[in-house]
Structures are given as structure tokens and as C-alpha cells.
Amino acid sequence: xxxxxxxxxxxxxxxxxxxxxxxxxxxxxxxxxxxxxxxxxxxxxxxxxxxxxxxxxxxxxxxxxxxxxxxxxxxxxxxxxxxxxxxxxxxxxxxxxxxxxxxxxxxxxxxxxxxxxxxxxxxxxxxxxxxxxxxxxxxxxxxxxxxxxxxxxxxxxxxxxxxxxxxxxxxxxxxxxxxxxxxxxxxxxxxxxxxxxxxxxxxxxxxxxxxxxxxxxxxxxxxxxxxxxxxxxxxxxxxxxxxxxxxxxxxxxxxxxxxxxxxxxxxxxxxxxxxxxxxxxxxxxxxxxxxxxxxxxxxxxxxxxxxxxxxxxxxxxxxxxxxxxxxxxxxxxxxxxxxxxxxxxxxxxxxxxxxxxxxxxxxxxxxxxxx
Numbered sequence: 001x002x003x004x005x006x007x008x009x010x011x012x013x014x015x016x017x018x019x020x021x022x023x024x025x026x027x028x029x030x031x032x033x034x035x036x037x038x039x040x041x042x043x044x045x046x047x048x049x050x051x052x053x054x055x056x057x058x059x060x061x062x063x064x065x066x067x068x069x070x071x072x073x074x075x076x077x078x079x080x081x082x083x084x085x086x087x088x089x090x091x092x093x094x095x096x097x098x099x100x101x102x103x104x105x106x107x108x109x110x111x112x113x114x115x116x117x118x119x120x121x122x123x124x125x126x127x128x129x130x131x132x133x134x135x136x137x138x139x140x141x142x143x144x145x146x147x148x149x150x151x152x153x154x155x156x157x158x159x160x161x162x163x164x165x166x167x168x169x170x171x172x173x174x175x176x177x178x179x180x181x182x183x184x185x186x187x188x189x190x191x192x193x194x195x196x197x198x199x200x201x202x203x204x205x206x207x208x209x210x211x212x213x214x215x216x217x218x219x220x221x222x223x224x225x226x227x228x229x230x231x232x233x234x235x236x237x238x239x240x241x242x243x244x245x246x247x248x249x250x251x252x253x254x255x256x257x258x259x260x261x262x263x264x265x266x267x268x269x270x271x272x273x274x275x276x277x278x279x280x281x282x283x284x285x286x287x288x289x290x291x292x293x294x295x296x297x298x299x300x301x302x303x304x305x306x307x308x309x310x311x312x313x314x315x316x317x318x319x320x321x322x323x324x325x326x327x328x329x330x331x332x333x334x335x336x337x338x339x340x341x342x343x344x345x346x347x348x349x350x351x352x353x354x355x356x357x358x359x360x361x362x363x364x365x366x367x368x369x370x371x
Contacts, residue, residue, distance in 0.1 A: 001051050001053060002051065002052040002057070004056075012066045016069060020073035020074070020098070020160065021044055021073070022041075022075040023040070023041065024040075025038075025040055025082045026038045026041070028136055040060075040063070046155060051149055063089075064092030069095070069096075073096050073098050074096060074098065075157065077115040077118070079183060081189070083189050084189045087186055093186040103163040105325035106323070107167050109166075110327075111327060112327070118159060119155050122158075122159060122163070127151050128147075128151070172323065172324060175324075175362075197241075209280070210245045213275075220271070221241065236268065249272065249276060251273060252265060252269045303343045304339045305339075308335060310370070311363075315363075334353070342367070
């Protein structure tokens with residue numbers, strides 16, 4: 001257990017020469033905007049695990065130096081959330097990531113497997129997961145918690161090697177590393193919340209003025225939640241923000257019919273009414289340009305549906321041959337958007353992954369025969 005600054009410095013110095021380290025975090029996240037980091041696990045090998053206590057260490061920047069060291073592979077399982085937590089705790093974005101959950105999808109396994117399922121599948125080891133919901137901010141930690149925390153990293157080295165050995169096709173391994181390299185950019189797993197409003201299915205049906213209000217409301221809630229360190233939904237839930245955007249209130253009583261609790265109205269009602277009034281005046285003079293949430297193609301035309309079905313069939317067949325999880329190519333909405341583009345020339349979303357990188361290579365033969 002690393003509880004002293006000198007111990008942390010010694011550990012970081014020792015691991016700088018390692019080929020790879022395995023990492024995980026334990027945290028508590030129920031009543032705060034940011035998760036409360038309770039423990040950091042670091043394994044140099046399956047037999048050498050260290051538990052770093054962030055409650056005892058005020059400065060975790062030395063660990064950040066290790067995370068940023070491109071010469072050391074950092075192995076995680078389902079890396080995104082751990083990377084975001086460690087970036088905030090150390091002030092540094094990790095580099096050279098290997099995610100065993102993602103890698104499974106390139107190794108003829110589902111890319112959604114839990115750590116326990118993957119360990120059982122590849123190592124015939126049954127991990128005990130009884131401490132998942134335990135209090136990681138409590139001290140001292142119990143023997144069961146310590147064993148659970150160590151097990152979450154001690155097998156990651158073996159899983160990485162096993163997964164890489166399962167990938168026989170060189171181009172598939174290259175695709176895996178291309179996808180893993182995206183983790184070097186923290187924007188992949190850290191969001192400022194500015195585009196969250198676009199995920200609401202009903203947002204696309206709002207008029208421009210209503211969409212501008214919804215965006216501003218989401219920005220305001222993000223700032224409020226961050227400043228008060230409360231979950232977004234504890235400020236005002238998404239459904240209420242959407243209702244406000246549909247019917248912008250002109251006074252406090254109007255909020256009572258839009259799904260807000262009395263407590264929320266008491267705390268935030270004045271700010272919401274003022275925001276809506278100010279934005280209403282602005283948009284009437286110079287309408288704010290807001291990127292609309294993409295309308296999801298729930299209903300396809302007959303031609304689009306035929307292309308969509310052929311695309312699904314091709315992905316299943318080619319993925320089976322190459323040993324790739326078909327879900328890595330795209331979800332149903334992604335593939336519907338591709339079908340619409342091929343059928344009608346409808347431009348895909350700016351962030352569509354199917355038109356660049358290894359996914360484009362995977363799909364290019366299909367594109368050539370269907371454009």
C-alpha cells in the first residue's frame with residue numbers, strides 16, 4: 001500500500017523501465033459531479049501489485065509522469081473511465097494504452113466482455129466480484145477489498161499477451177493499434193458536455209430558437225453541476241430541460257408545469273427564466289446558429305433498407321473471416337446512416353467513423369460496389 005510521497009516516487013522510478021504496467025481505479029460516484037477516487041491499482045507483473053492510496057497522497061503528479069511515458073504500455077480493461085479519472089487526479093493524459101476489452105473485439109471475442117468474463121474465457125480464472133459496490137473511501141480497507149483490488153490488475157498482463165497471440169492476421173493487429181492510438185487524445189474520453197444535448201432524440205424536432213435554448217440550458221447546467229460538484233440530474237433532469245426548450249417560461253409559475261421539482265424551482269427557477277428571456281431577445285435579433293442533433297434514420301426507404309441489409313450481411317461475413325467483433329464497425333444507427341449515404345447521397349455526420357481509418361479500409365470494397 002503506497003501512502004507516502006517517497007514510496008510513490010520510488011515506485012514510479014522503478015516502473016519507468018518496465019515494458020508494461022497494468023492499472024485500474026476504484027471510486028465512489030453517486031452524489032457528486034466528479035467521481036471520488038478511492039484507490040489506484042498498479043501491477044508490474046501478476047505477482048507484483050501496488051495499491052496507491054489517493055486519500056493519503058495529496059500530490060499524484062509523479063504518477064502522471066509515468067502515465068505520460070510513451071515507452072511504457074499501460075494496460076487497462078475498459079479504459080475510458082479510468083483514464084478520465086486518472087487524468088483529473090494527476091493532471092496528465094496517459095499515453096500508449098492497451099485496452100483488453102477493446103482488444104478482445106479484434107481477437108475473435110465480443111468487445112463488450114467484462115474483465116471477469118475475459119479472465120474466465122482466456123485464463124480459466126474465476127474472479128470474485130463481491131466488492132464491486134463496496135465503500136472505497138473507507139479506511140482501513142478490508143482484506144477482501146485489498147484482494148479484490150489486486151485481482152483487477154494482476155491478470156491484465158497475461159490477458160494482453162493472450163489477446164495479441166490470438167490475432168494472426170497482421171492487418172487486424174494494425175487495426176487494433178490504430179484504434180488504441182485514439183486513447184492518446186484525452187478528448188476521446190473527456191467531454192466538456194457541450195454536445196450532450198444532441199443525444200436527445202427529440203432535440204432534432206425543436207425549432208432553431210428552441211434548439212438554441214436547449215444548448216444554452218445544457219451549458220448552464222454543466223457549469224452549475226461542476227461548480228457545485230453535483231450530478232447533472234440532481235440539478236435538473238434532461239426531460240425537464242427539453243420541456244423548457246419546447247415551452248420557454250416567461251415567469252416562475254410557468255416552470256411548475258414543465259416537470260421541475262419545487263426544490264429545483266426554488267434554487268434555479270430565476271436563473272432559468274432569465275436565461276430564456278435573454279436568449280429569446282438575442283435569437284429574435286440575430287438567430288444563434290446551433291448544430292442540430294442528427295435526425296436518426298428510424299425508417300429507411302426500400303432502397304436504403306436493401307443496402308442496409310447487404311451491408312450488415314457483408315460485415316458479419318467479413319468479420320467472421322477476420323475474427324473481428326462486427327459491433328466494432330458500427331452500431332445500427334451508424335450503418336443506417338451509411339446506407340442512406342450510399343442510396344441518396346445523404347451526408348453522414350461529421351464524426352462518422354465509417355468513412356476514415358481502418359473502418360473505411362474494411363468497408364471500401366462494399367462502397368465501390370454500391371455507389
